Amino acid sequence: MDTIKSKARRQPPYKSIWFWVLPFFTLIVVLTLVSMAQNVSGFSEGLKHTLETYRIPLASVVFCVTTLIQWLIAHNSNKPSELEEQQVINRHLRDEYDVSERLLIKQFGKLSSDRAFTFISTDDLPAIHSKVYAEDRLIKRGKLSVCDEAIRAIDYYFRNTESLLEEALNLLQNEEAKETPNRHIKESLIIQLIQYLNQCALTLHYEIGMRVINLDSSDINTYRDAFFETLHLTNFLGGELSPIVNQVVETPSTEKSNSQEDILNMFVAAHEIAESLVTSSEGATFGGLYRSIQLRSIIKQAQGSPLYLLACQVIQDIVLEPLLGESDKIGAVEVDDNYPKYDIYNQAGEKKLTLGYKEVDENTLTLILSGEGENIKTTVRFVDSEKKRFEVDRDMGGRFTLECKKAINRHLVIE
Secondary structure, eight states: OHHHHHTTSOOOGGGSGGGGHHHHHHHHHHHHHHHHHTTOTTSOHHHHHHHHHTHHHHHHHHHHHHHHHHHHHHHHHHOOOHHHHHHHHHHHHHHHHHHHHHHIIIIIHHHHHHTTOSSOOGGGHHHHHHHHTTGGGHHHHTSOOOOHHHHHHHHHHHHHHHHHHHHHHHHHHHHHTSSSOOHHHHHHHHHHHHHHHHHHHHHHHHHHOOOOOOTTTOOHHHHHHHHHHHHHHHHHHOGGGHHHHHHHHSOOOOSSOOOHHHHHHHHHHHHHHHHHHOOSTTOSSHHHHHHHHHHHHHHHHHHOOHHHHHHHHIIIIIIIHHHHHHOTTEEEEEOOSSSOOEEEEETTSOOEEEEEEEEEETTEEEEEEEETTEEEEEEEEEOSTTSOOEEETTTTTHHHHHHHHHHHHHHTOOO
């Protein structure tokens, strides 16, 4: 900043020829007066001798004093006004900002083009540069540096993306390791992972100026590209962002930490699992997975018997809806079976109760809540030959639902 301020000052006074006119004129006058004093009869010989002896020192002293006075006058008059100084500082900051922006567009823009980046394009770079360096507060901040908001956003993005991947992949691998993996759990985990990764990317949009990723058409690879392209950009910007880059790039692969290669492998593994689940032509995108689930449900209901459709209606509308609405500390995941079946988990995903049917005859089912030592039952049946009217015991499942709530509170809800 001192360097910038120095540019606001005018030309140093000693560089002007007019600065030296008065000192030299005074020097000549003193020397002339001393010479003239030798011819003045009224002066004593002692005075004349003293003047002659100290003529040069006297002239030098007068010259120095005159120069000093001239310097002080010129120095004070050379100081810029506060407005002039601020204008020079502002102009310098704007020039520095423009040079930085052109460098980003030229060099990083070429990199993004050569490597066919999908998340960061050259067109995005001016907006990104503006956000990263807080262009709207550039003059107020008085320096060109990465703003605190950008540093926090990028650090949050890298840390949370890695954490989400690691947690989701652990749950997915645990499920796949089971003797009978639940497809619905894996689908739910992948869909949630894509949703959360999208929310992390939205942080970059709001704080850094990145483009918005369309959730419906995005897959795991979309967020893999976003992660590593953002890492390239952060590395290019450097400066205050260097510690964040080093944290990602230089972290070793251990039981408690993930290297850059580990993170890449987690993206690849999650995408492979997503591809194994999708059944639509849209691929392993969020929308493709979601519509695969919907299509499978529609097909099952279209092919289902009247008793199957009744089972769907009862378990979803009469039982599950009030149970799940009672507490946000439990969740239900569908299980493949001949009739609708759900595992109800606690918040940690450790304990579960199972809600499922057992067929009695073509008109009757027994709905059972089991697990953790529970065995709560109710009867679901048609009461007319046309299979339009039905009953759940004689109280439309009131007693059964109440008993289920008590069992959930006993085993799954921890206050």
